[in-house]
Amino acid sequence: MHPQPHPHTGMSGLRLGSNEAAADVRAARRLVSARYPEAIGAMLGGSAARGQSTPSSDLDITVLLPDHGMRRREVLRYDDFLAEVFLNSRSDLRTAFAESRTTRRATAHFLFADSLVLHDSNGHVEALRQEAKALLAAGPDPLTGPERDAQRALLTDLLDDLTDTGPNSDPHEQLAVADRVLREAAHLLTAHHRTWNGAGKWLPRRLRAADPVLGKGLLDGHLALAGHADPTPLATSAIRVLNLTGGPLREGHVDR
Incomplete structure (x- = not known):
């Protein structure tokens, strides 16, 4: 979350320009590099990924951990940005995909499908993104x-x-x-x-x-x-x- 209103948006909630979107991406990359050096991948989701950040937006970041990593959620401030960070292994994320289908909201799928890749050393993030997109396109199961x-x-x-x-x-x-x-x-x-x-x-x-x-x-x-x-x-x-x-x-x- 930007601490002060941007000079050309005030508190109106208007979409920020490309410079602000690029700043969000840079800040997210710096955060991942500094706080999570063990990450094998990372993505930026939410309004920042869509180029629709407002002065009250935070950074929604998903960090892909090695298979032994501990699943957790952290909320922190970095470089005057408020960030919500979701840390998961690949198996954690596939569990989240399954849970999203059960609730019929597909929250995890949308987060992945609409995200920007920040870091993907082994191609695992992109593979999960494609998996999420395929599951979204298939839609939820019909009600029994x-x-x-x-x-x-x-x-x-x-x-x-x-x-x-x-x-x-x-x-x-x-x-x-x-x-x-x-x-x-x-x-x-x-x-x-x-x-x-x-x-x-x-x-x-x-x-x-x-x-x-x-x-x-x-x-x-x-x-x-x-x-x-x-x-x-x-x-x-x-x-x-x-x-x-x-x-x-x-x-x-x-x-x-």
Whole structure:
């Protein structure tokens, strides 16, 4: 994280120019060389790798360790940059790839696929990048029948809670339910399209990418509820997701 606003961006969060992107890469290389001399490879990911750093951005660095290295995460400051460093061996990373597929978020895959190689003495980083890209392109596994039914039943139950709310409801309760409806509807919709899900700022991005029309409907419905305490647009879009995936599910569902 740059300690002071850049003179031509202030605190607006605008994309920094190529000079700043190059400075991020140089700083990341210096950090890896100074702090992790045992590294057999390293990559810079996140906004810095995309040339989209802002004054509040940190450096997301993945360091590839020898096979006996200890997996860990470190947050540190170096040359006035804040860095988040993930240290892994190749086997650690393949475990992370498998875990990302289970969560259907593919966080590790995206980090690798969108990264810049800082150091790769034996070609291991590039091999892992290509592996991550292939897994991303393949998409997540389809939901099994029981997984889909469990997701339908959960979203149906949440929708019942949401439609019971209105302008006179506790706004905190209503918004909490709406947040969960959006999250579970996004999970079901992205799984239906066999695209990757996301969390935080990546939820709307992945949702729009999976289904530009229905994804936008869910997001706009959530915004309408937050602004006007009206659950109808979000509920309508969530019902459309249910109908796309087999319909609401109440009676007869067995949760295993």
